[in-house]
Amino acid sequence: MRNRIKIERATLDITQEELARKIGVSRQTVNSIEKNRYVPSTVLALKISKLFEKSVNDIFELEEED
Amino acid sequence: MDKSKVYKSEEVRLKRLAKRLMLPHSYKKVGAWLLGLSFLALVILKINMGELGIYRTALKQLMLVGLLFMAISKEEIEDEMIVNLRAQAFSLSFICGIIYALVQPYINYGVAAVVAPEKAIYEEFGTFIILWFMLTVHLLFFYVLKKAR
Numbered sequence: 001m002r003n004r005i006k007i008e009r010a011t012l013d014i015t016q017e018e019l020a021r022k023i024g025v026s027r028q029t030v031n032s033i034e035k036n037r038y039v040p041s042t043v044l045a046l047k048i049s050k051l052f053e054k055s056v057n058d059i060f061e062l063e064e065e066d
Numbered sequence: 067m068d069k070s071k072v073y074k075s076e077e078v079r080l081k082r083l084a085k086r087l088m089l090p091h092s093y094k095k096v097g098a099w100l101l102g103l104s105f106l107a108l109v110i111l112k113i114n115m116g117e118l119g120i121y122r123t124a125l126k127q128l129m130l131v132g133l134l135f136m137a138i139s140k141e142e143i144e145d146e147m148i149v150n151l152r153a154q155a156f157s158l159s160f161i162c163g164i165i166y167a168l169v170q171p172y173i174n175y176g177v178a179a180v181v182a183p184e185k186a187i188y189e190e191f192g193t194f195i196i197l198w199f200m201l202t203v204h205l206l207f208f209y210v211l212k213k214a215r
Contacts, residue, residue, distance in 0.1 A: 025145035025146070025147070026141075026145055026147075026148070028147075028212075029147040029215075032147060032215045037215055038150075038215060040146070041146050043146075
């Protein structure tokens, strides 16, 4: 699953650390999500989309192998 | 009573229990100290006293308690990914523990049969060895999974 978190984060000009604090996870978790090493739960995905004021589908996108 | 209600209430109870079983992050250090000190005491007593009897068993059990504390204490930030990684490490160590307990005695027996056939006997592992193996494998897998994320 691809995601646009890094781009959205750059748009809002916030660091991984700040994003992590806002959604209640560790910076390592944000890093793993950004690098597609970890797929977040629905709750976390919704928290992220709420923070960026976009729909979940605008941030997360399925790949062919998913 | 409706079966689905029973399942639901059991699920809630089990989830609550799983949450309560986790110790605060500070217990990681407590566990490490307990493990280190009991190991040290075991070595010192062995050197000075030779046969330790009940003390040996008690100290070995304390080492297991130390490992358990380390295994079930929370991380500084306990988020969903950590919970996920811990679950993976627990399931891997559980499977490895069972395979180890079932297969290793045969390997030991086979090796002994080749090296010293007259002394070769089939011996199953005791509780301590299996628990020690499972807990250390869990900690190792958890550490590796955390580093690889």
